[in-house]
Amino acid sequence: MKRGILTFLLFIAWIFLTWPFGKEIDWQVLVVGFFISILSGYIFGEGFTESPHKFFGFKRYLWAIAYIPVLIYWCIIANLDVAYRVLHPNLPIRPGIVKVKTRLRSKSGLTVLANSITLTPGTMSVEIDSNGYLYIHWIYVKTDDIEKATEMIVRKFEKILERIFE
Protein backbone atom coordinates (compact mmCIF):
# COMPACT_ATOMS: atom_id res chain seq x y z
CA MET A 1 0.00 0.00 0.00
CA LYS A 2 2.73 2.45 0.97
CA ARG A 3 4.73 1.31 -2.03
CA GLY A 4 1.79 1.74 -4.36
CA ILE A 5 1.18 5.33 -3.20
CA LEU A 6 4.85 6.23 -3.55
CA THR A 7 5.01 4.67 -7.02
CA PHE A 8 1.97 6.69 -8.09
CA LEU A 9 3.44 9.98 -6.80
CA LEU A 10 6.80 9.32 -8.45
CA PHE A 11 5.15 8.50 -11.76
CA ILE A 12 3.21 11.78 -11.65
CA ALA A 13 6.47 13.64 -10.99
CA TRP A 14 8.05 11.84 -13.96
CA ILE A 15 5.16 12.87 -16.22
CA PHE A 16 5.58 16.48 -15.05
CA LEU A 17 9.25 16.37 -15.97
CA THR A 18 9.08 14.72 -19.38
CA TRP A 19 5.69 15.50 -20.98
CA PRO A 20 6.29 16.70 -24.55
CA PHE A 21 3.85 19.50 -25.35
CA GLY A 22 2.88 19.89 -28.95
CA LYS A 23 4.75 16.80 -30.08
CA GLU A 24 3.90 13.14 -30.23
CA ILE A 25 3.89 11.25 -26.97
CA ASP A 26 7.03 9.18 -26.69
CA TRP A 27 5.94 5.80 -25.34
CA GLN A 28 9.46 4.64 -24.59
CA VAL A 29 9.98 7.48 -22.11
CA LEU A 30 6.71 6.67 -20.34
CA VAL A 31 7.52 2.96 -20.06
CA VAL A 32 11.00 3.62 -18.71
CA GLY A 33 9.56 6.07 -16.18
CA PHE A 34 6.94 3.54 -15.11
CA PHE A 35 9.51 0.86 -14.38
CA ILE A 36 11.87 3.27 -12.64
CA SER A 37 9.06 4.49 -10.37
CA ILE A 38 8.05 0.91 -9.54
CA LEU A 39 11.66 0.09 -8.66
CA SER A 40 12.27 3.14 -6.46
CA GLY A 41 8.81 2.85 -4.91
CA TYR A 42 9.58 -0.74 -3.97
CA ILE A 43 12.96 0.16 -2.46
CA PHE A 44 12.04 3.33 -0.57
CA GLY A 45 8.38 2.62 0.22
CA GLU A 46 9.08 1.18 3.66
CA GLY A 47 10.07 4.46 5.31
CA PHE A 48 7.64 6.63 3.37
CA THR A 49 4.67 7.27 5.64
CA GLU A 50 3.25 6.01 8.93
CA SER A 51 -0.43 5.76 8.11
CA PRO A 52 -1.24 5.32 4.43
CA HIS A 53 -5.02 5.33 4.95
CA LYS A 54 -4.89 9.11 5.47
CA PHE A 55 -4.21 9.53 1.76
CA PHE A 56 -7.79 8.54 0.96
CA GLY A 57 -9.63 11.06 3.14
CA PHE A 58 -11.06 13.47 0.61
CA LYS A 59 -11.66 16.29 3.12
CA ARG A 60 -7.96 16.48 3.92
CA TYR A 61 -7.19 17.67 0.38
CA LEU A 62 -9.80 20.41 0.68
CA TRP A 63 -8.26 21.62 3.95
CA ALA A 64 -4.81 21.46 2.31
CA ILE A 65 -6.06 23.74 -0.47
CA ALA A 66 -7.50 26.07 2.17
CA TYR A 67 -4.12 26.09 3.92
CA ILE A 68 -2.22 27.51 0.93
CA PRO A 69 -3.62 31.11 1.04
CA VAL A 70 -3.00 31.28 4.80
CA LEU A 71 0.62 30.28 4.27
CA ILE A 72 1.12 32.74 1.40
CA TYR A 73 -0.38 35.61 3.44
CA TRP A 74 1.91 34.99 6.43
CA CYS A 75 4.88 34.48 4.11
CA ILE A 76 4.45 37.91 2.50
CA ILE A 77 3.97 39.56 5.93
CA ALA A 78 7.17 37.82 7.08
CA ASN A 79 9.16 39.14 4.15
CA LEU A 80 8.01 42.73 4.66
CA ASP A 81 8.90 42.35 8.35
CA VAL A 82 12.41 41.11 7.51
CA ALA A 83 12.87 43.92 4.98
CA TYR A 84 11.90 46.48 7.64
CA ARG A 85 14.28 45.04 10.21
CA VAL A 86 17.17 44.73 7.79
CA LEU A 87 16.92 48.17 6.22
CA HIS A 88 16.35 50.04 9.51
CA PRO A 89 19.63 51.76 10.50
CA ASN A 90 19.39 50.74 14.17
CA LEU A 91 18.60 47.03 13.58
CA PRO A 92 15.51 46.68 15.83
CA ILE A 93 16.05 43.08 16.93
CA ARG A 94 15.75 41.39 20.35
CA PRO A 95 16.52 37.74 19.67
CA GLY A 96 16.00 34.76 21.95
CA ILE A 97 14.88 31.15 22.04
CA VAL A 98 11.39 30.46 23.43
CA LYS A 99 9.49 27.25 24.00
CA VAL A 100 6.00 26.49 22.66
CA LYS A 101 3.68 23.53 22.92
CA THR A 102 1.74 21.89 20.12
CA ARG A 103 -1.12 19.42 19.99
CA LEU A 104 0.03 17.75 16.78
CA ARG A 105 1.48 14.25 17.13
CA SER A 106 2.03 12.77 13.66
CA LYS A 107 5.48 13.15 12.16
CA SER A 108 4.42 14.70 8.88
CA GLY A 109 2.20 17.20 10.70
CA LEU A 110 5.10 18.25 12.92
CA THR A 111 7.33 18.64 9.86
CA VAL A 112 4.85 20.86 8.05
CA LEU A 113 4.28 22.87 11.23
CA ALA A 114 8.03 23.44 11.71
CA ASN A 115 8.46 24.49 8.08
CA SER A 116 5.51 26.88 8.29
CA ILE A 117 6.91 28.39 11.49
CA THR A 118 10.20 28.99 9.72
CA LEU A 119 8.42 30.84 6.91
CA THR A 120 6.31 33.11 9.15
CA PRO A 121 7.22 36.49 10.70
CA GLY A 122 10.29 36.51 12.89
CA THR A 123 10.31 32.87 13.98
CA MET A 124 12.44 29.85 13.16
CA SER A 125 12.12 26.37 14.63
CA VAL A 126 15.34 25.11 16.19
CA GLU A 127 14.59 21.87 18.02
CA ILE A 128 11.64 19.49 18.32
CA ASP A 129 11.12 17.65 21.59
CA SER A 130 9.47 14.25 21.66
CA ASN A 131 6.72 15.46 24.02
CA GLY A 132 5.30 17.97 21.56
CA TYR A 133 7.42 20.94 22.63
CA LEU A 134 9.11 23.10 20.03
CA TYR A 135 12.04 25.44 20.66
CA ILE A 136 11.73 28.52 18.50
CA HIS A 137 14.21 31.26 17.76
CA TRP A 138 12.33 34.55 17.75
CA ILE A 139 13.92 37.64 16.24
CA TYR A 140 11.92 40.06 18.43
CA VAL A 141 10.86 38.37 21.66
CA LYS A 142 7.53 39.74 22.88
CA THR A 143 6.91 37.21 25.65
CA ASP A 144 8.77 34.23 27.07
CA ASP A 145 5.72 32.58 28.64
CA ILE A 146 4.90 29.21 27.09
CA GLU A 147 1.12 29.73 26.80
CA LYS A 148 1.28 33.23 25.36
CA ALA A 149 4.01 32.32 22.89
CA THR A 150 1.97 29.30 21.79
CA GLU A 151 -1.03 31.55 21.30
CA MET A 152 1.00 33.97 19.17
CA ILE A 153 3.03 31.57 17.06
CA VAL A 154 1.43 28.15 16.69
CA ARG A 155 -2.37 28.58 16.91
CA LYS A 156 -2.91 30.14 13.51
CA PHE A 157 -1.57 27.03 11.74
CA GLU A 158 -2.54 24.33 14.20
CA LYS A 159 -6.26 24.66 13.66
CA ILE A 160 -5.97 23.79 9.99
CA LEU A 161 -3.07 21.33 10.25
CA GLU A 162 -4.99 19.24 12.78
CA ARG A 163 -7.68 18.69 10.20
CA ILE A 164 -5.15 17.74 7.51
CA PHE A 165 -2.79 15.41 9.32
CA GLU A 166 -4.46 14.04 12.45
Added chain:
Amino acid sequence: MITILFIFLLICSFLCLYRISKGPSPGDRVVGIDILGIIVVNFCTIITYLTKVDFYMNIALSWALLSFIGTLAVSKFLEGKGFDE
Protein backbone atom coordinates in the same frame (compact mmCIF):
# COMPACT_ATOMS: atom_id res chain seq x y z
CA MET B 1 14.58 45.63 -16.97
CA ILE B 2 16.26 42.22 -17.06
CA THR B 3 19.63 43.95 -16.70
CA ILE B 4 18.51 45.42 -13.36
CA LEU B 5 17.53 41.92 -12.24
CA PHE B 6 20.93 40.54 -13.20
CA ILE B 7 22.65 43.35 -11.28
CA PHE B 8 20.52 42.55 -8.20
CA LEU B 9 21.48 38.89 -8.35
CA LEU B 10 25.16 39.75 -8.85
CA ILE B 11 25.07 41.96 -5.74
CA CYS B 12 23.39 39.08 -3.89
CA SER B 13 26.10 36.63 -4.87
CA PHE B 14 28.85 39.04 -3.85
CA LEU B 15 27.21 39.53 -0.44
CA CYS B 16 27.07 35.74 -0.05
CA LEU B 17 30.75 35.48 -1.04
CA TYR B 18 31.58 38.12 1.57
CA ARG B 19 29.80 36.05 4.22
CA ILE B 20 31.53 32.86 3.08
CA SER B 21 34.98 34.43 3.25
CA LYS B 22 34.43 36.39 6.49
CA GLY B 23 32.07 34.24 8.57
CA PRO B 24 33.43 33.72 12.08
CA SER B 25 32.03 30.21 12.60
CA PRO B 26 31.78 27.30 10.14
CA GLY B 27 28.00 27.47 10.32
CA ASP B 28 28.02 30.98 8.87
CA ARG B 29 29.99 29.79 5.87
CA VAL B 30 27.52 26.96 5.28
CA VAL B 31 24.64 29.45 5.39
CA GLY B 32 26.41 31.48 2.72
CA ILE B 33 26.90 28.43 0.51
CA ASP B 34 23.26 27.40 0.90
CA ILE B 35 21.95 30.82 -0.09
CA LEU B 36 24.41 30.99 -3.00
CA GLY B 37 22.95 27.73 -4.32
CA ILE B 38 19.44 29.17 -4.33
CA ILE B 39 20.72 32.33 -6.07
CA VAL B 40 22.09 30.08 -8.83
CA VAL B 41 18.58 28.63 -9.25
CA ASN B 42 17.40 32.23 -9.80
CA PHE B 43 20.04 32.76 -12.49
CA CYS B 44 18.96 29.59 -14.30
CA THR B 45 15.31 30.69 -14.18
CA ILE B 46 16.09 34.06 -15.72
CA ILE B 47 18.20 32.47 -18.46
CA THR B 48 15.25 30.17 -19.23
CA TYR B 49 13.01 33.24 -19.44
CA LEU B 50 15.39 34.99 -21.85
CA THR B 51 16.32 32.16 -24.18
CA LYS B 52 13.15 29.98 -23.94
CA VAL B 53 15.43 26.93 -23.81
CA ASP B 54 13.94 24.21 -21.65
CA PHE B 55 17.25 22.66 -20.62
CA TYR B 56 18.21 25.30 -18.05
CA MET B 57 15.23 24.37 -15.87
CA ASN B 58 16.72 20.87 -15.53
CA ILE B 59 19.92 22.47 -14.26
CA ALA B 60 17.92 24.56 -11.78
CA LEU B 61 16.04 21.53 -10.41
CA SER B 62 19.11 19.39 -9.96
CA TRP B 63 21.08 22.29 -8.50
CA ALA B 64 18.40 22.84 -5.87
CA LEU B 65 18.42 19.12 -5.00
CA LEU B 66 22.19 18.85 -4.72
CA SER B 67 22.56 22.07 -2.73
CA PHE B 68 19.97 20.81 -0.21
CA ILE B 69 21.67 17.42 0.17
CA GLY B 70 25.08 19.06 0.58
CA THR B 71 23.78 21.39 3.28
CA LEU B 72 22.21 18.48 5.16
CA ALA B 73 25.44 16.48 5.00
CA VAL B 74 27.59 19.35 6.25
CA SER B 75 25.17 20.12 9.07
CA LYS B 76 25.21 16.48 10.19
CA PHE B 77 29.00 16.69 10.12
CA LEU B 78 28.97 19.86 12.24
CA GLU B 79 26.62 18.20 14.69
CA GLY B 80 29.33 15.63 15.34
CA LYS B 81 27.37 12.54 14.32
CA GLY B 82 27.88 10.02 11.59
CA PHE B 83 26.08 10.24 8.27
CA ASP B 84 23.85 7.26 8.96
CA GLU B 85 21.18 8.95 11.06
Added chain:
Amino acid sequence: MREILSLIFMIVGGFFNLFGCIGLVRLPDIYNRLQASTKCVTLGTCLTLLGMMINGPLNSSLKGFLCAIFILITAPTAAHALSRASIKAGINLWEKSVVNKLKEEEK
Protein backbone atom coordinates in the same frame (compact mmCIF):
# COMPACT_ATOMS: atom_id res chain seq x y z
CA MET C 1 0.26 42.22 -20.74
CA ARG C 2 1.68 38.85 -19.71
CA GLU C 3 5.22 40.09 -20.29
CA ILE C 4 4.67 43.11 -18.05
CA LEU C 5 3.11 40.94 -15.33
CA SER C 6 5.98 38.46 -15.37
CA LEU C 7 8.55 41.28 -15.33
CA ILE C 8 6.84 42.80 -12.28
CA PHE C 9 6.91 39.45 -10.45
CA MET C 10 10.57 38.94 -11.31
CA ILE C 11 11.62 42.43 -10.17
CA VAL C 12 9.78 42.03 -6.85
CA GLY C 13 11.47 38.65 -6.40
CA GLY C 14 14.84 40.25 -7.08
CA PHE C 15 14.17 42.89 -4.43
CA PHE C 16 13.33 40.19 -1.88
CA ASN C 17 16.52 38.29 -2.76
CA LEU C 18 18.50 41.48 -2.23
CA PHE C 19 16.90 42.09 1.19
CA GLY C 20 17.71 38.54 2.24
CA CYS C 21 21.34 38.89 1.27
CA ILE C 22 21.66 42.29 2.99
CA GLY C 23 20.29 40.56 6.09
CA LEU C 24 22.89 37.84 5.65
CA VAL C 25 25.61 40.48 5.93
CA ARG C 26 24.18 42.91 8.46
CA LEU C 27 22.65 40.76 11.21
CA PRO C 28 24.84 39.80 14.17
CA ASP C 29 24.74 36.02 14.70
CA ILE C 30 24.08 32.82 12.77
CA TYR C 31 20.48 32.28 13.88
CA ASN C 32 19.34 35.76 12.84
CA ARG C 33 21.19 35.41 9.56
CA LEU C 34 19.51 32.08 8.87
CA GLN C 35 16.07 33.57 9.57
CA ALA C 36 16.40 36.59 7.30
CA SER C 37 18.12 34.85 4.43
CA THR C 38 15.92 31.74 4.39
CA LYS C 39 12.63 33.63 4.45
CA CYS C 40 13.49 36.27 1.91
CA VAL C 41 15.37 34.08 -0.55
CA THR C 42 12.63 31.41 -0.53
CA LEU C 43 9.86 33.86 -1.41
CA GLY C 44 12.11 35.70 -3.86
CA THR C 45 12.94 32.52 -5.75
CA CYS C 46 9.30 31.45 -5.82
CA LEU C 47 8.31 34.84 -7.26
CA THR C 48 11.02 34.63 -9.94
CA LEU C 49 9.83 31.14 -10.87
CA LEU C 50 6.24 32.42 -10.98
CA GLY C 51 7.26 35.19 -13.34
CA MET C 52 8.93 32.64 -15.59
CA MET C 53 5.87 30.39 -15.41
CA ILE C 54 3.50 33.12 -16.56
CA ASN C 55 5.39 33.89 -19.75
CA GLY C 56 7.45 30.91 -20.75
CA PRO C 57 7.28 27.63 -22.64
CA LEU C 58 4.79 25.18 -21.14
CA ASN C 59 7.42 22.54 -20.44
CA SER C 60 9.49 24.91 -18.36
CA SER C 61 6.37 26.10 -16.54
CA LEU C 62 5.69 22.60 -15.22
CA LYS C 63 9.33 22.19 -14.22
CA GLY C 64 9.28 25.58 -12.54
CA PHE C 65 6.19 24.54 -10.57
CA LEU C 66 7.99 21.42 -9.33
CA CYS C 67 11.05 23.52 -8.49
CA ALA C 68 8.96 26.02 -6.48
CA ILE C 69 7.32 23.23 -4.44
CA PHE C 70 10.72 21.66 -3.90
CA ILE C 71 12.34 24.88 -2.67
CA LEU C 72 9.36 25.61 -0.38
CA ILE C 73 9.91 22.22 1.27
CA THR C 74 13.70 22.06 1.38
CA ALA C 75 14.86 25.57 2.29
CA PRO C 76 13.19 25.62 5.76
CA THR C 77 14.37 22.06 6.37
CA ALA C 78 17.96 23.03 5.60
CA ALA C 79 17.65 26.04 7.92
CA HIS C 80 16.28 23.82 10.69
CA ALA C 81 19.11 21.31 10.29
CA LEU C 82 21.76 24.02 10.30
CA SER C 83 20.39 25.78 13.38
CA ARG C 84 20.12 22.49 15.27
CA ALA C 85 23.67 21.63 14.27
CA SER C 86 24.99 24.95 15.53
CA ILE C 87 23.10 24.52 18.83
CA LYS C 88 24.66 21.08 19.23
CA ALA C 89 28.10 22.39 18.21
CA GLY C 90 27.91 24.92 21.03
CA ILE C 91 27.70 28.20 19.12
CA ASN C 92 26.14 30.75 21.48
CA LEU C 93 23.45 33.28 20.76
CA TRP C 94 24.22 36.97 20.29
CA GLU C 95 25.32 38.54 23.59
CA LYS C 96 22.34 40.93 23.67
CA SER C 97 19.79 38.10 23.38
CA VAL C 98 16.92 38.12 25.84
CA VAL C 99 16.06 34.53 26.72
CA ASN C 100 17.45 31.11 25.93
CA LYS C 101 15.04 28.42 27.09
CA LEU C 102 17.19 25.67 25.63
CA LYS C 103 20.17 26.54 27.81
CA GLU C 104 18.08 27.16 30.95
CA GLU C 105 16.70 23.63 30.81
CA GLU C 106 20.08 22.01 30.48
CA LYS C 107 21.20 23.42 33.84
